[in-house]
Every structure is written in structure tokens, then in C-alpha cells.
Amino acid sequence: MKFEKIQAPKGVREYLPPESQSFEWVREQLIAPAKSAGYQLMELPVFEDTNLFSRGVGESTDVVSKEMYTFEDRGGRSITLRPEGTAGVMRAVIEQNLDRGQLPVKVWYSGQFFRAERPQAGRYRQFYQVGIEAIGTEDPALDAEVIAIADRGFKNLGLKNYRLEITSLGDAQSRAAHRVDLLAYIEALDLDEATAARAQINPLRLFDDKRPEMQSAMAKAPLLLDYLSPESAANFAAVQKYLTAMGIAFVINPRMVRGLDYYTGTTFEFVHPDLGAQSGIGGGGRYDGLMETLGGQSLSGIGFGLGVDRALLAAIAESTVPSQEFTSDLFIIPLGDDAKEQSLVLAQNLRNSGIQTEIAFGDRALKGAMKAADKSGARYVIVLGESELKEGVIELKRMSDGVTTSVKIGQLQEELRRTLSL
RNA sequence: GUGGGCGUAGCUCAGCUGGUAGAGCACUCGGUUGUGGUCCGAGAUGUCGCGGGUUCGAGCCCCGUCGUUCACCCCA
The missing domain is CATH 3.40.50.800 (Anticodon-binding domain)
Incomplete structure (x- = not known):
């Protein structure tokens, strides 16, 4: 009797020996800077109440609207495998009242995340991320520290070819003012149906379109950076000053778009050019309204998520992975x-x-x-x-x-x- | 969700214009009594992803399906 072989689910990436050692190495390199900056481990569930993500991440995002692994448990509750890390951290902070003590709350996490996307180079349905969150303090120096920790992680891997892109999404007034002009600009464009629909949901997304005709169509669109309120502009300038002081190279990308709705103020992305279409190896930013949206007090936070799978691909591309020959004594x-x-x-x-x-x-x-x-x-x-x-x-x-x-x-x-x- | 490429031994692949499969590496055993890496010899391993169809005959052609891969959408 021969039984049929069972295959791994579509789009999962597994690391077997000896490659698993490289994976472990990458994860440790990325975590180390957070530990040395006083961030503490938070070990969280990989599944949560579906509402956490639909409310926290935003119904309008692709992540929530079409990429979540959602199912009903035996008690009839709607459960979702976490597609990102920040919402879960916020839930735990609020639920366990961690925000009642010393601020900022500084935590790190690592683990698997799940999105039901079509797999592709560097994009898997189950992927591994290392992240940190610093909650409860609005200080551009904290923004700079968070970015520096991520940057240190990539430097630990020996990476040189990546670049750090930063921008500011400003405060609510900044975004509202910009949105009016951006919508007017987009209205004048001749868009296909799907693109117009995307513009409806979030006009900023059009900046991210890879098609050449869209790139040129958006070339003269009004940029959010030009609409920053004086406070937001000063804040963003301070972040840049601190990064420069720490010797961290960055480029300002006013057209940067993040996929999750909760970002405000400083946002950033680490991009590696040798990975194909999925070039983002990490990213994050500040989120002012998230905690309140999830039923907590009104505190701002900032954090990042770094893709361990992609960081490994980047390290392989740059040949920086140390040879990890297995030996015993x-x-x-x-x-x-x-x-x-x-x-x-x-x-x-x-x-x-x-x-x-x-x-x-x-x-x-x-x-x-x-x-x-x-x-x-x-x-x-x-x-x-x-x-x-x-x-x-x-x-x-x-x-x-x-x-x-x-x-x-x-x-x-x-x-x-x-x-x-x- | 949309589109293109691919799917032959454990791995990397070959297989010409259709005639029922091969190489290298790896693996196992051996080259006289209990010592590896080199060398030599022998050996095992495939329903050619799966299901249909065309044909006297299909790994090679057609359809479907699954998987994989790359790109779009989107993102770590």
C-alpha cells in the first residue's frame, strides 16, 4: 500500500539544514540591536480576533480586504492569522495595561505572519518578521532611534547595497490639505476603471504604481511633503538631523506609500535593489491614532517590521552569509x-x-x-x-x-x- | 485575483523532426582481519506532476488540473 505524498501548503518557505542556520543567523543579527537598546521581548499569538486587523490595519487596505487568512473557530468566533505585527502588540499593551507605567513601552517581537497573496520571489504566504514598537512618547529622537535600530540590523548582516528611504505623512491637517489638491489632480487624469477605484480608496496609492504611463502621469502630482504643517515639518527636520548625526545615510522619498492605513508622521522603508520586484526588506513608521482606534488611550507609537526571509535573500545576493558548516567535537x-x-x-x-x-x-x-x-x-x-x-x-x-x-x-x-x- | 515560463531518479539536468528513459553528483556495499576524505569495482532508485485526448505508438502533440517560478495588483 502506497500512500499519496502530502505537500506543503502553497507559498510557504521552509528552511532546512544547512540553510536553516543562515536563517537563524539573520534573525539573530536583526534582533540584537533592539535588545541592546533596551527593548524587551513580547511573545504574542499568531491568531487574533479578526476585528483587530479590520479595525486596526484598515478595511481599505489590500492586506485586510483580500489577503487575510480568516476562519471561524469552534465557538463561532472569527479568527485571523496575523498579517502584520503592530496591531497585536497594541492589543496586548492595551489589554494588559502596559501603557500605565514607564513610557515609552519598548518591545520587540519575531515570528511568522500570513498573507494569502500570490507567491513570488521574496513573497510568501507565511513569512517571518522581526519588529519593534516604542509606544507612548512623541519625540523625533525616538523616531531616529527606531530607524537606527533597523539600520544597525541590516549593517550587522554586512549589507551595503540597501538604501533607507524616509518621508513624513504629517499630521491630520497636513494630510487633509494635501488630499484635496491630490484628488483634484487625479480627477483630471484619464484613468482606467481599476486605477480610478484604487484612487477612490486611497489616492496616495497611485504614487506606487509601477506602470510607466502612471509614473509619468503622477510626475507632477502634488506631494504631501509640501503640505506639512509647521509642527510636522519641524518634527521631520529633527528626525533628519538626528539621523545625520548618527551617520545614517537616507534619501527622502516624497512618493513613498505604505500599505497599512495607520501610519502618520515619520515613515520609512529599507529597499534592496537585488531582490527582484519585492525589494522592501523592512519598513515602518509612526502611528498616532492606532491605539485609540483599538480602544486604548490616545498615545502615539512608532515601530518597524523587518522581513527575515528577504533580509536573507539580500545577504545571499551580497554574499555576506558566513559559511555555517555544521561541526561537532x-x-x-x-x-x-x-x-x-x-x-x-x-x-x-x-x-x-x-x-x-x-x-x-x-x-x-x-x-x-x-x-x-x-x-x-x-x-x-x-x-x-x-x-x-x-x-x-x-x-x-x-x-x-x-x-x-x-x-x-x-x-x-x-x-x-x-x-x-x- | 490576472498573465508568461517550467514540472524527467535524492540533487542538477540531458532526452534530436512522437517509437515505452540516461548522465554527473549523492547514496549503499566491496577492494581480506577494526578506521574517513583520493582512486577502482559493483549496486539500488523513476506509474517522465496528475487526469483525459490525438496516434499503431507520447517524456516529447492537444485540453484540463495541481504544483512551481517570474511579473502585475499589493507588500516584509
Whole structure:
């Protein structure tokens, strides 16, 4: 009887050895700067009440209107796999009253996110993101710090070819004033039905259209940056000043559009040119009204999300991923039943003292076991057979050059710790 | 959701204008008694994504379907 194979769901990316080590490396590099800036881990559910996203992220966004994994649980509740991280953090902050203490609340998170999009290079239905949020303080210095933390993460990966784009969406008055003129401008354009519909939902989205005819049509459209209120303009200038002081290179992109509705003020995006169409490796911004929308007090926040999958692709494109050869310290080859039992005991003791130890399983021929040892990348090998058990002495073989040393079994741990300088 | 490319052994692929499949790598065993990486020898492995159709005959042609990939929309 042969059963049909089951495939992974469409559009998921999985990392198997040895690539999984590179993935883990990227994630750690991206998280490290947040930790060193005093941000603390928040471990959140991957599914939430659907209302959290429809209300928080915005009904008008593609993310909410057509990309969510939504289902009914057994109690008849509408549940959605999280498509982004900020809303969940805000929910937890409000629910657990974290905003009642020291502000800003500074947290980081990492994990899987889900969007039911058509997969493509660098775009998966389940993707991995590292993010931070700083909630409760309106200070352009905080905006600059958040951007600097993301930038540090990418620098940790050794990336050089990415660029940081920033802009400001201003405050409510700034956006309202701009919207009037932008709508008037768009009205004069001859748009196809789908594009006109998009303009209706959010006119800013037209700036993001990749079609050349739309690019040129929007070339002279009024820019939000030119409509910033004096306060917003001063705030944005301060952010730029701080970034410059920290030596962080950026370009101002007044046509930048973010896909989520809650952004206000400073927004930014990290773009890598070598990844194909999905070039954004991270992005974020300030959100003034989100917390209130979700039933909390009126506090502003700022944060980012960095795409771990895409950051890995970028690191691969720039050849900055360190070679992560898997190695262990010792490989034990037991010959015979007594030796097998002894090797388990020995390995346990060695591992307890910090020596990475593997065992050859399956009663293979010695030659085959040696090949396995070689492939495992183990630095040393011992064969544990009848004579070794009887005499209490083993030959410790160094795989790099084949040199062997006689060692008493009782002193093996000490000898290994010495030669491996543990 | 829309459009293009692709789908042959574990992996990378070959297979000419249709005649029922091959290479390299990897894997297993061996090259005399218990020691890897090189070399030599032997061996196992495919319902040619799946389902229909055309044909005397299809991996090669047609239709559908699934998957994958790239792009659009959108986004990390």
C-alpha cells in the first residue's frame, strides 16, 4: 500500500539544514540591536480576533480586504492569522495595561505572519518578521532611534547595497490639505476603471504604481511633503538631523506609500535593489491614532517590521552569509552491544560538560561509520570496541590530519576539553 | 485575483523532426582481519506532476488540473 505524498501548503518557505542556520543567523543579527537598546521581548499569538486587523490595519487596505487568512473557530468566533505585527502588540499593551507605567513601552517581537497573496520571489504566504514598537512618547529622537535600530540590523548582516528611504505623512491637517489638491489632480487624469477605484480608496496609492504611463502621469502630482504643517515639518527636520548625526545615510522619498492605513508622521522603508520586484526588506513608521482606534488611550507609537526571509535573500545576493558548516567535537563509533550501551553513557557525560558529541547508529560497517563521522564534520573520532572496553584506553583520532593519540577513557573528557580549549 | 515560463531518479539536468528513459553528483556495499576524505569495482532508485485526448505508438502533440517560478495588483 502506497500512500499519496502530502505537500506543503502553497507559498510557504521552509528552511532546512544547512540553510536553516543562515536563517537563524539573520534573525539573530536583526534582533540584537533592539535588545541592546533596551527593548524587551513580547511573545504574542499568531491568531487574533479578526476585528483587530479590520479595525486596526484598515478595511481599505489590500492586506485586510483580500489577503487575510480568516476562519471561524469552534465557538463561532472569527479568527485571523496575523498579517502584520503592530496591531497585536497594541492589543496586548492595551489589554494588559502596559501603557500605565514607564513610557515609552519598548518591545520587540519575531515570528511568522500570513498573507494569502500570490507567491513570488521574496513573497510568501507565511513569512517571518522581526519588529519593534516604542509606544507612548512623541519625540523625533525616538523616531531616529527606531530607524537606527533597523539600520544597525541590516549593517550587522554586512549589507551595503540597501538604501533607507524616509518621508513624513504629517499630521491630520497636513494630510487633509494635501488630499484635496491630490484628488483634484487625479480627477483630471484619464484613468482606467481599476486605477480610478484604487484612487477612490486611497489616492496616495497611485504614487506606487509601477506602470510607466502612471509614473509619468503622477510626475507632477502634488506631494504631501509640501503640505506639512509647521509642527510636522519641524518634527521631520529633527528626525533628519538626528539621523545625520548618527551617520545614517537616507534619501527622502516624497512618493513613498505604505500599505497599512495607520501610519502618520515619520515613515520609512529599507529597499534592496537585488531582490527582484519585492525589494522592501523592512519598513515602518509612526502611528498616532492606532491605539485609540483599538480602544486604548490616545498615545502615539512608532515601530518597524523587518522581513527575515528577504533580509536573507539580500545577504545571499551580497554574499555576506558566513559559511555555517555544521561541526561537532566528537563522533563515537561503537562496535558491539556492550560498546553501544557504553557509548550512550559516555556521550551523555561528554555532552553534559559541553562537548558536542555524536554517535554512529545502526550497526554499520566501520568504514561506513567513519564516512558518516567525516560528513558530520566532527573534529575527533573514537572507536569503542571490545579491546577498548577491556583495556580502558581509546585512540582519539583527529580528523583534520588523521593523527591519533592514546587516551584513557576516564580522561577523555579532560583531554577533549583541553585540545578543544573549552 | 490576472498573465508568461517550467514540472524527467535524492540533487542538477540531458532526452534530436512522437517509437515505452540516461548522465554527473549523492547514496549503499566491496577492494581480506577494526578506521574517513583520493582512486577502482559493483549496486539500488523513476506509474517522465496528475487526469483525459490525438496516434499503431507520447517524456516529447492537444485540453484540463495541481504544483512551481517570474511579473502585475499589493507588500516584509
